[in-house]
Amino acid sequence: MAERLSVSDLTVGYRRRLVIDRLSLPPIGGGEVTALIGPNGAGKSTLLRALAGLQPARGSVRLGGKELLGLAPERHAAHVSYMPQSVPARVALRVLEAVISSLMASPLPDLGRDSAAVRRRAMETLDRVGIGDLALEALDELSGGQRQLVSLAMSLARNPQVLLLDEPTSALDLHHQFRVMTLLSDLARERETVTVVVLHDLNLAAAHADRVMVLAGGRLAGHGTPLEALTADILSDVYRVRARIENSASGRPQIVVEGVTGVTAA
Ligand SMILES: Nc1ncnc2c1ncn2[C@@H]1O[C@H](COP(=O)(O)OP(=O)(O)OP(=O)(O)O)[C@@H](O)[C@H]1O
Ligand SMILES: [Mg+2]
Structure with missing residues (x-):
């Protein structure tokens, strides 16, 4: 369970x-x-x-x-694994090394410091995130989005x-x-x-x-399934927007923001 x-x-x-x-x-x-x-x-x-x-x-x-x-x-x-809002500082590591360092920083019981197993896990995670081809790139030469994907891989690799x-x-x-x-x-x-x-x-x-x-x-201003929590009233209270909620074919809500509230024209 x-x-x-x-x-x-x-x-x-x-x-x-x-x-x-x-x-x-x-x-x-x-x-x-x-x-x-x-x-x-x-x-x-x-x-x-x-x-x-x-x-x-x-x-x-x-x-x-x-x-x-x-x-x-x-x-x-x-x-627990945590991925911060800001992407990693510009450090002189390659992508694969960064993921390996996240696994080694506080070793996991199932991998320990077995370097072959750690490297395999790091590479599998990069592939799963879709950036296996970046493994040998320098972290500080990546785009912002690519670095965010590396940061994600660093959290996921620990399988928390x-x-x-x-x-x-x-x-x-x-x-x-x-x-x-x-x-x-x-x-x-x-x-x-x-x-x-x-x-x-x-x-x-x-x-x-x-x-x-x-x-x-x-x-906590609301919670539930997306349909329960993402209502026009909650969005108005919390974000001060006028929103229309549409039902998509998948049964999930779609939010269309039509304006903001509480702002008067100059
Ligand atoms: N290091 C800090 N020292 C002092 N106050 C802080 C610090 N970090 C955040 N705060 C304050 O705590 C409050 C909540 O900030 P927090 O970063 O948790 O918001 P958030 O919901 O993540 O916002 P955002 O969507 O902008 O990321 C804010 O008023 C912020 O000014
Ligand atoms: Mg934040």
């Missing part, structure tokens, strides 16, 4: 600002893709970093029966129980957006991974996510 991630009473902030105050979420299921959406500054990245154990937080984050908050970084990294991806498609062209979202769904189903993906493209969320959580001002 797929494990679920349960978040309750989570409080996260920075030195001078409390961003998330006693947030509880509906259980996040393994084997499906959960899109985390919400406006700029809503706290999405802060939440993801807290779930990844990279931001001090109070409350509870349980995977199955196991409490993750407070685990030592190595033990945390054995369960919980995968947290912060805007993994923001630099990608249409082909790669579709391909990455399909890959995430396939991997979630194959490996029963808890997959949380921050997205600003609501139509991408609508087309690919199994569940949607809407975060606004550090609070």
